[in-house]
Amino acid sequence: MTRRDMIKLSSIVALSSVTASAYDEKLVVNKIEMKPKDPKNLTKGEQKHTPQISVGEKDKAGYTLVEVTVGQGDIIHPSTDEHWIYEISLLADGKTIDTVKLEPTISRGYLGTRVKLDGVKELSAIAKCNLHGTWTSSHALKIEAKK
Ligand SMILES: [Fe+2]
Structure with a gap:
């Protein structure tokens, strides 16, 4: 391998590591599963981290808009270089x-995503904060009666 090839290869390796993630994985310092002390009376810190699931309208193809926002009410979780939500997952009846x-x-x-909710009984969301751990919430769906 020539010196020129070596430089090209190192550039490709450097570029691929940049596209994987812009932040330093060492900033994710808490992966503990967190639970509110009283789910019916959340503290402000618990409201800030508990994902809120909203179910919208079904489109013509049968897919319903489902949105997850981290934070509840008017408390939105911050997003700064030191403190942010780095991952959110949506589950239907326990399946991601x-x-x-x-x-x-x-x-x-x-x-935000569109989901075919036929037969789905429960949606769950998992939100991961780099400082304050992993938070889960669930949203029960009404089963439509067949006509
Ligand atoms: Fe947080």
């Missing part, structure tokens, strides 16, 4: 159907 990986500052804790 979508996952987003998020970068600090440029994106915040949000996932």
Whole structure:
């Protein structure tokens, strides 16, 4: 291998590591599963981390808009270089159907997708904060009666 080939190869390796993730994995310091002390009376810190699942309208193809925002009410989780939501997953009856990986500052804790909900009884969302751990919430769906 010539010196020129070596330089080209090292450039490709450097570029591929940049596209994998813009943030330093060492900033993810907490992966503990967290639970609110009283699920019916969340503290502000618990509201900030508990994913909120919203179910929208079904489109003509039968897919329903499902959105997950991290934070509840008017409390939105921050997204800074030191503190952000780095991943959100959406599950239908316990099966993962979508996952987003998020970068600090440029994106915040949000996932939006369209899902065929026929027969699905429960949606769950898992949100991961780099400092405050992994938070889960669930949303029971009404089963439509067949006509
Ligand atoms: Fe946090």
